[in-house]
Amino acid sequence: MSPPIEGLDKVSVQIKSLLDDGKKAKALDLLSKTYGETIYWHARRMVVVHEDAQDVLQETFIRIVRGIDSFKWESKLSSWIYRIAVNECLRMIESKNRRLQTQSLEDITKMITSSDYVDLGNEAALRLQAAIQKLPNKQQTVFTLRYYDNLSYDEIAEITSSNAAAAKMNYHHAKEKILLTLKSSD
Amino acid sequence: MENEIFDKVGKTLPYVMPQGFDTAKLMQEAIARENGSKKPVRLFLWAGSSVAAVAAAVLLLFVFKPSLVDSDPVSDYHSALTQYCNTASDAEMEKRCDMQDADYMVNIDHYEAYYN
Numbered sequence: 399m400s401p402p403i404e405g406l407d408k409v410s411v412q413i414k415s416l417l418d419d420g421k422k423a424k425a426l427d428l429l430s431k432t433y434g435e436t437i438y439w440h441a442r443r444m445v446v447v448h449e450d451a452q453d454v455l456q457e458t459f460i461r462i463v464r465g466i467d468s469f470k471w472e473s474k475l476s477s478w479i480y481r482i483a484v485n486e487c488l489r490m491i492e493s494k495n496r497r498l499q500t501q502s503l504e505d506i507t508k509m510i511t512s513s514d515y516v517d518l519g520n521e522a523a524l525r526l527q528a529a530i531q532k533l534p535n536k537q538q539t540v541f542t543l544r545y546y547d548n549l550s551y552d553e554i555a556e557i558t559s560s561n562a563a564a565a566k567m568n569y570h571h572a573k574e575k576i577l578l579t580l581k582s583s584d
Numbered sequence: 585m586e587n588e589i590f591d592k593v594g595k596t597l598p599y600v601m602p603q604g605f606d607t608a609k610l611m612q613e614a615i616a617r618e619n620g621s622k623k624p625v626r627l628f629l630w631a632g633s634s635v636a637a638v639a640a641a642v643l644l645l646f647v648f649k650p651s652l653v654d655s656d657p658v659s660d661y662h663s664a665l666t667q668y669c670n671t672a673s674d675a676e677m678e679k680r681c682d683m684q685d686a687d688y689m690v691n692i693d694h695y696e697a698y699y700n
Contacts, residue, residue, distance in 0.1 A: 426611055434607025442599050455607065459614035515600040523598040526589060546595055573590075580589055 410475040417466065426463060433476065436547065437483045443542050444487040446531065448515045450494070454486045461486070473556060480549075480557045484539055491535060498531045503583040506531050529579040533572050540565055541572035 406414065409432045416425035434455065441454035461482045469478060498506055506528040511518055518524075530538055539558060543549045544565075551562040551569075558565065669677065 423615060426615060427608060430608045430611030434611065435601075438601070438605075438607055439597070442601075443597065446599075448599075448602060452605075452610070456610055456614060459611050460618060463611075463614050463618045510598070515602050517598045517600055520596065520598045522589065522593045523596045526593045527598055545590075577587075577589070 406471065406475075410471075413475065414471060422466070426459075426466065429462065429466075429475075429479075430459065433479050437479065440480070440483055440542060440547060441487055441490075443527070443530070443546060444538065445490050445494075446510055446527075447513045450490055454483065454490050457486045457489075458483045474553070477553055477556045480543070480547075480553075484543075484557055488535055488539070499534060501532070503528050503532065503579060525580060525583075526576070529576045530572075532579055533575055537568050537572040537575070540568040541576070544569045545573075 409428065413425045413429055413432075416422070416428065437458055438451055438455050441451035441458075442448065445451055445454060458479070462479065465482075469475070496509075498509075501509075503525065507524055510516060510524060510527060510531070516524075530541060533541060536558065540554055543554045543557065544551070549557070551565040554560070554565040554569075555562045560568075672680070
């Protein structure tokens with residue numbers, strides 16, 4: 399077994415150890431149990447529809463299965479997983495060609511409520527999600543990673559191939575736009 | 585004040601995860617799908633690389649051992665001639681030498697091919 403790499407969190411150490419011992423299936427099982435729901439919820443916030451979020455998660459897992467053997471362990475495992483998921487989300491959004499930025503908040507809210515597995519009683523949360531959907535893809539990604547997943551700007555920068563200052567700027571622009579959208583629709 | 589909506593909604597989502605949705609199961613499916621799709625690719629790669637290796641080996645054999653394709657006419661000629669001379673009777677040898685002396689073209693060819 400290779401020596402532990404400094405700075406790895408407990409789960410990453412366990413996953414790496416299982417991989418080093420040739421127990422790839424167990425390593426992937428632990429990975430999916432640790433990060434599966436986080437990635438699902440990130441995808442759900444980005445692509446809205448459950449089935450699309452499920453597809454994103456499935457594609458993310460397939461890419462993880464393919465790439466985990468060549469993962470260098472120099473960056474955080476969670477950042478690598480997020481990066482794959484973020485790319486898959488953007489791919490899904492592109493393929494759907496939704497162009498929500500130009501639509502009204504009401505239309506986006508209707509689109510959200512017409513899909514399955516939505517809590518129709520939480521109107522304020524619905525409006526907030528609709529406003530987030532109006533953001534450009536990059537701002538939406540950065541806002542979601544910061545606001546919901548509590549990631550640091552450095553982590554977000556690593557995931558989005560950017561820098562911490564740009565991530566911070568994107569987050570604040572996104573927040574301002576959300577407030578403006580909600581205010582203008584009142 | 586401006587952040588009222590964020591304070592009010594917090595991180596609550598209007599989305600629900602369907603009951604029985606299991607991310608670990610999705611991972612199992614991803615592994616199975618990958619293993620399933622890998623096998624034919626592996627077989628194809630194995631078959632392809634085997635054929636390529638055999639073809640390369642045969643090619644190299646002909647490049648470095650051209651005698652397998654085209655045997656050396658000079659050494660063949662000499663060994664056949666030596667064998668013939670050793671086994672032929674004196675009368676037969678005399679007859680062959682007379683014929684060869686009379687054939688100008690054969691002599692020139694032999695001279696150019698084997699002694700030049």
